[in-house]
Amino acid sequence: MALSVREYRARIKSTESMKKITRAMELIAASRIIKAQQRAQAAAPYARELTRAVSAVATFSNVDHALTLEPENPKKAAILIVTSDRGLAGAYSSSVLKEAERLIEKLKGEGKDVDLYTSGRKAEAYFKFRQRRVVQSWTGFSDQPTYDVAAEIGATLIATFLAEEGDDLADVDEVHVVYTRFRSMLSQEPTAVRLLPLEVVEGTEPPEAGDLLPLYEFEPSPSDVLDSLLPRYVQSRIFFALLQAAASELAARQKAMKSATDNADELIKKYKRIANQARQAGITQEISEIVGGVNALADAQAGSE
Amino acid sequence: MADAGDSVLQVELVAADRLVWSGQATMVIARTTEGDVGILPNHAPLLSSIIEGVVDVQTVEGETWVAAVDAGFLSVADNRVSILSERAEMSHEIDLEKARQDLERAKSSGEDDDAAQEAVRRAEARIRAAERAS
Numbered sequence: 190m191a192l193s194v195r196e197y198r199a200r201i202k203s204t205e206s207m208k209k210i211t212r213a214m215e216l217i218a219a220s221r222i223i224k225a226q227q228r229a230q231a232a233a234p235y236a237r238e239l240t241r242a243v244s245a246v247a248t249f250s251n252v253d254h255a256l257t258l259e260p261e262n263p264k265k266a267a268i269l270i271v272t273s274d275r276g277l278a279g280a281y282s283s284s285v286l287k288e289a290e291r292l293i294e295k296l297k298g299e300g301k302d303v304d305l306y307t308s309g310r311k312a313e314a315y316f317k318f319r320q321r322r323v324v325q326s327w328t329g330f331s332d333q334p335t336y337d338v339a340a341e342i343g344a345t346l347i348a349t350f351l352a353e354e355g356d357d358l359a360d361v362d363e364v365h366v367v368y369t370r371f372r373s374m375l376s377q378e379p380t381a382v383r384l385l386p387l388e389v390v391e392g393t394e395p396p397e398a399g400d401l402l403p404l405y406e407f408e409p410s411p412s413d414v415l416d417s418l419l420p421r422y423v424q425s426r427i428f429f430a431l432l433q434a435a436a437s438e439l440a441a442r443q444k445a446m447k448s449a450t451d452n453a454d455e456l457i458k459k460y461k462r463i464a465n466q467a468r469q470a471g472i473t474q475e476i477s478e479i480v481g482g483v484n485a486l487a488d489a490q491a492g493s494e
Numbered sequence: 495m496a497d498a499g500d501s502v503l504q505v506e507l508v509a510a511d512r513l514v515w516s517g518q519a520t521m522v523i524a525r526t527t528e529g530d531v532g533i534l535p536n537h538a539p540l541l542s543s544i545i546e547g548v549v550d551v552q553t554v555e556g557e558t559w560v561a562a563v564d565a566g567f568l569s570v571a572d573n574r575v576s577i578l579s580e581r582a583e584m585s586h587e588i589d590l591e592k593a594r595q596d597l598e599r600a601k602s603s604g605e606d607d608d609a610a611q612e613a614v615r616r617a618e619a620r621i622r623a624a625e626r627a628s
Contacts, residue, residue, distance in 0.1 A: 228511065231511055231512040231513065232510065232511050232512070234506065234508045234512075234513045235508045235509065235510050235511070235513075235578060238506065238508050238569070238576045238578050239567075239578060241569070241576070242541060242567055242569050242576070242578070245541060245569065245571070246541065335511070336510040336511050336580060339510075340580065404538075404539060405539045405540065405541045405569075405571070406538055406539065406540045406541070406542075407540075407541050407542070408526055408527070408528055408531075408540065408541070408542035408543070409527055409528055409542075409543070413527075413543065414541055414542065414543055414567075417543045417565070417567070418543075418567065421566075421567075421578075421580070425510065428510065428511075
């Protein structure tokens with residue numbers, strides 16, 4: 190027991206105030222999660238209708254579009270990595286980054302160059318520290334993304350995808366997104382998906398036998414409609430990824446802060462026990478000192494008499 | 495596929511981040527890139543791009559709802575009308591004063607590119623929607 194009772198008391202106090210902070214952060218994250226989930230739900234109708242429209246066009250017209258075309262010989266890939274702006278969320282950001290690293294390795298193994306695009310300060314800091322080039326990064330919205338941000342990211346990625354070789358923009362042949370999928374409050378899962386070229390969309394419903402499919406009229410023309418439909422579809426997918434990431438971030442933070450609070454509790458308990466022991470040891474020592482002193486005095490007096 | 499009997503439209507007006515309005519209607523008017531289009535029940539399946547403008551919805555109760563929308567889509571199939579737009583507002587959600595200021599600002603910005611014209615059209619649509627409702 191190297192430390193005095195006073196020092197243990199100080200430690201207990203600081204652990205207690207830390208516990209208050211982590212407890213507050215846990216509660217804040219918990220209340221924001223509900224909002225984040227509501228936002229994700231509110232965005233669902235748009236994504237659903239858009240998917241329906243895209244599959245309608247894809248199913249009922251034979252128009253090829255630049256965004257759906259597989260490049261013959263993909264040489265360059267872009268990856269959008271969605272992380273948080275702030276830490277204190279356990280392994281949230283690092284597991285996304287790990288997943289991203291795995292994807293980068295895989296793409297490099299296939300002989301593709303990789304361009305990095307990041308969202309969230311954590312990813313930016315991660316690559317900056319390792320002195321790896323990030324083409325563009327967006328920050329400052331990770332826990333409540335707006336559609337405008339998604340639209341901007343989408344526009345940038347589409348532009349790089351559509352850029353021809355020799356343009357100023359880096360020309361990429363495929364675009365991937367790495368984000369954290371929100372499964373439940375307890376489990377979030379880093380996922381990598383290929384965004385572009387768009388894969389064939391799941392049809393609204395498979396045509397049943399004898400059922401006539403609606404024959405859409407397109408105004409102004411199928412290709413024009415597709416032209417404006419597909420970029421929006423891409424943006425909505427990115428928005429979806431951002432919303433999922435936001436909900437996951439908050440869930441991860443809540444979990445991390447809950448275990449921090451629990452750990453602080455444990456620590457306080459432990460310190461209290463040690464402090465009490467130290468106090469008791471002090472008292473015992475004092476008593477034995479007094480007793481020893483009295484005995485010595487008595488001995489001395491007995492000797493002199 | 496629609497039954498001849500059910501002659502109402504199931505309308506959904508959807509913005510990127512929320513469902514703005516949904517309900518049953520007898521008529522929907524929207525502005526496409528080709529011009530205004532009115533949708534009545536049992537309309538042929540249609541997929542069309544719409545531009546910044548006002549969408550009119552006449553409900554089965556005979557009310558008229560007006561909304562201002564951004565560029566987006568209109569899809570009609572089986573008496574289901576979906577209007578998708580990145581931004582959409584019902585007329586009663588629009589602050590008329592603020593919309594007027596936005597229009598002034600958009601007009602006086604002096605730029606004449608596509609984005610500026612789009613901003614002007616959007617502001618005009620919002621004012622029109624708000625005025626129609628009041």
